[in-house]
Amino acid sequence: MKKTRRLARKERLRWELRLYIADSSPRSKLAVGNLRRLCEQHLKTQYRITIVDIVRQPSMACAHNILATPTLVRVLPPKDTTVVGTLADTRKVLQALGVQVEGEKGAAALELGFAHIGHA
Amino acid sequence: MARPQRKAAEKRGIAKCRTGITGLDQIMEGGLPKGRPTLLCGGAGCGKTILAMEFLVRGAREFNEAGVFMAFEETGKELGENVASLGFDLPSLISHKKLFVDHVRVERSEIEETGEYDLEGLFIRLEAAIRRVGAKRVVLDTIESLFSSFSNTNILRAELRRLFQWLKSKGVTVVITAETGDGKLTRQGIEEYVADCVILLDHRVEEQNSIRHLRVVKYRGTTHGTSEYPFLIGVSGISVLPLSSLKLDHEASTQRISSGIPQLDAMLGGKGFYRGTSILITGAAGTGKSSMAAHFVQAACQRGERALYMASEQSRSEVIRNMRSIGIDLEPWVEQGLLQFYANRPGSFGLEKHLVTIHDLATAFNPRVVVIDPVTNFLAVGNDLEVKSMVTRLIDVFKSRHTTAMFTSLTAGDSTAESSEVGVSSLMDAWLLLRNLESNGERNRGLYVLKARGMAHSNQIREFLLTDRGVRLVDAYIGPSGLLTGSARIAQDIREQAQAAARKQQLARKNLELKQKRQTLESQIAKMRADFEMEENSVLRDVEDLELAEKDATLVRTAMGRSRQAELARSHGNGRA
Numbered sequence: 001m002k003k004t005r006r007l008a009r010k011e012r013l014r015w016e017l018r019l020y021i022a023d024s025s026p027r028s029k030l031a032v033g034n035l036r037r038l039c040e041q042h043l044k045t046q047y048r049i050t051i052v053d054i055v056r057q058p059s060m061a062c063a064h065n066i067l068a069t070p071t072l073v074r075v076l077p078p079k080d081t082t083v084v085g086t087l088a089d090t091r092k093v094l095q096a097l098g099v100q101v102e103g104e105k106g107a108a109a110l111e112l113g114f115a116h117i118g119h120a
Numbered sequence: 121m122a123r124p125q126r127k128a129a130e131k132r133g134i135a136k137c138r139t140g141i142t143g144l145d146q147i148m149e150g151g152l153p154k155g156r157p158t159l160l161c162g163g164a165g166c167g168k169t170i171l172a173m174e175f176l177v178r179g180a181r182e183f184n185e186a187g188v189f190m191a192f193e194e195t196g197k198e199l200g201e202n203v204a205s206l207g208f209d210l211p212s213l214i215s216h217k218k219l220f221v222d223h224v225r226v227e228r229s230e231i232e233e234t235g236e237y238d239l240e241g242l243f244i245r246l247e248a249a250i251r252r253v254g255a256k257r258v259v260l261d262t263i264e265s266l267f268s269s270f271s272n273t274n275i276l277r278a279e280l281r282r283l284f285q286w287l288k289s290k291g292v293t294v295v296i297t298a299e300t301g302d303g304k305l306t307r308q309g310i311e312e313y314v315a316d317c318v319i320l321l322d323h324r325v326e327e328q329n330s331i332r333h334l335r336v337v338k339y340r341g342t343t344h345g346t347s348e349y350p351f352l353i354g355v356s357g358i359s360v361l362p363l364s365s366l367k368l369d370h371e372a373s374t375q376r377i378s379s380g381i382p383q384l385d386a387m388l389g390g391k392g393f394y395r396g397t398s399i400l401i402t403g404a405a406g407t408g409k410s411s412m413a414a415h416f417v418q419a420a421c422q423r424g425e426r427a428l429y430m431a432s433e434q435s436r437s438e439v440i441r442n443m444r445s446i447g448i449d450l451e452p453w454v455e456q457g458l459l460q461f462y463a464n465r466p467g468s469f470g471l472e473k474h475l476v477t478i479h480d481l482a483t484a485f486n487p488r489v490v491v492i493d494p495v496t497n498f499l500a501v502g503n504d505l506e507v508k509s510m511v512t513r514l515i516d517v518f519k520s521r522h523t524t525a526m527f528t529s530l531t532a533g534d535s536t537a538e539s540s541e542v543g544v545s546s547l548m549d550a551w552l553l554l555r556n557l558e559s560n561g562e563r564n565r566g567l568y569v570l571k572a573r574g575m576a577h578s579n580q581i582r583e584f585l586l587t588d589r590g591v592r593l594v595d596a597y598i599g600p601s602g603l604l605t606g607s608a609r610i611a612q613d614i615r616e617q618a619q620a621a622a623r624k625q626q627l628a629r630k631n632l633e634l635k636q637k638r639q640t641l642e643s644q645i646a647k648m649r650a651d652f653e654m655e656e657n658s659v660l661r662d663v664e665d666l667e668l669a670e671k672d673a674t675l676v677r678t679a680m681g682r683s684r685q686a687e688l689a690r691s692h693g694n695g696r697a
Contacts, residue, residue: 022240086235
């Protein structure tokens with residue numbers, strides 16, 4: 001865990017994430033909670049989350065091609081990556097966001113660590 | 121005609137949304153189910169997107185109903201470019217708020233899924249788009265693409281079901297396109313959710329001709345045409361055939377029009393064909409079918425009516441030149457704009473295209489008389505069944521316009537079988553058969569009226585001559601060995617002439633005899649009269665003599681009396697003598 005944080009700081013990574021939700025549905029709430037916990041635990045201060053309620057801002061759904069809710073989009077680092085659902089599986093989300101790719105030699109260890117956390 | 125149909129549909133409780141697509145509304149008996157989803161399925165490249173887009177464009181243009189096009193496969197720009205060739209100006213419609221195109225990018229295998237989700241994003245986008253233009257019509261093209269993007273099919277199915285329910289509640293008429301596959305109407309079986317109306321499009325190549333077909337598989341709560349209807353994508357969008365009515369409700373005309381050949385008119389109850397009927401002329405090569413057609417066309421032009429001549433064997437100038445040889449000059453009619461030619465090899469494009477072209481010509485030129493010469497050439501493009509259905513539709517097109525149509529049909533060889541190649545004879549109102557009659561080492565043309573509905577017609581086989589002053593039907597000679605034609609007819613003619621001459625001579629002789637008898641009698645009478653006169657004269661003379669004698673006697677008596685009285689007066693004599 002410490003190793004992760006140090007590595008992250010060293011690389012000076014910044015995570016820009018956007019979560020599209022529909023109103024305050026149970027699924028939306030679940031996704032917001034899951035994302036905040038996940039970022040807190042794994043990205044520490046290196047992230048920023050924007051929550052977009054497409055019910056209030058329909059044009060955003062159109063502009064960003066959102067079909068499903070909740071949808072998580074990684075805006076930074078570039079090349080958008082999308083995860084849909086309540087983000088229940090932390091390991092899957094991190095994998096999709098490409099968190100482990102950033103670790104060089106420690107990638108395997110990281111993955112193991114995440115797997116552990118994910119199941120916990 | 122559309123109005124009563126629509127009224128009837130409303131009576132049955134199903135409101136229809138007119139598509140404005142040629143022919144489709146007729147098959148659907150008014151249009152798509154209003155306020156409900158319609159599934160439009162078919163293989164790749166069979167025209168689903170174009171049909172769906174035309175539904176919106178025509179809705180906006182003709183019925184002032186705005187539309188939303190949700191494109192899952194193409195961008196708005198691509199769509200615009202694709203349909204621009206059909207005369208659909210999407211950018212203009214979009215800028216006038218008559219249309220809204222939302223391109224839904226479907227990323228394949230880029231989306232990670234974890235936990236539950238819904239398609240609220242799609243709902244919200246649709247809702248926003250519908251509100252934006254006040255849409256009454258919506259197209260989802262092709263919603264099944266979602267299945268390649270999202271892997272949880274359970275969620276997708278539930279969401280699609282919810283989507284269709286939601287769209288119904290919005291009261292919009294929706295067209296959903298889907299690709300057929302695996303022997304099913306749609307790959308993902310979404311026909312389960314769209315139960316109201318299903319239209320199947322099909323595109324297949326038969327004998328090197330590609331033919332598109334449309335079939336209404338299901339239409340809940342209303343009747344509809346159930347056959348496979350050919351359709352094509354022309355310069356002004358989709359045309360579904362039939363182009364005319366599916367019902368036999370043509371009004372029958374009692375007006376008669378000349379065939380252009382007086383003797384033929386005489387065979388047809390003396391007045392020719394009924395207006396607005398279909399006439400079939402069958403015959404082997406060189407029996408004079410085109411010549412009959414030319415007469416028919418000329419007669420129409422002489423009446424000042426417009427005529428359309430469709431030639432699939434000869435070009436316009438060939439027809440004109442060839443007809444001049446029998447004394448029919450069609451050129452002036454062309455110049456006057458009364459006659460229009462449409463010469464085209466049938467093989468140059470598919471049957472549907474021909475049908476649509478003919479229909480367009482019939483609409484634009486509005487001829488009162490049409491000749492299709494020969495209809496059998498279409499067999500090169502389609503099989504018997506297809507050609508028959510095409511001819512049926514052509515007949516419908518013309519009948520509904522009260523246009524009299526003449527079809528010529530080439531029979532193979534010199535078959536005497538009373539059947540037309542295309543098998544359309546039963547559809548025709550009048551059928552003339554031209555035959556080669558071989559006898560005495562020569563070949564002559566014969567014509568007879570096989571049928572002529574609704575009129576008394578001659579049952580004779582008439583010999584048919586092509587002269588430099590057109591077609592002439594000569595009186596038939598029925599000899600002991602059947603119909604006499606050509607030189608046999610001429611020989612018979614001569615024989616009859618000789619007999620006539622003999623009869624004439626005999627008559628003259630008898631007349632002379634009579635005259636002589638009369639003369640003899642008259643001379644006898646004259647003689648008797650002369651004798652009588654002589655006798656009469658002598659008798660008269662005698663009478664006269666006697667009368668004279670009597671007169672003299674009286675005179676004598678009177679004179680004597682007078683003298684006696686004088687004596688008496690003198691002597692107071694005694695009375696009378």
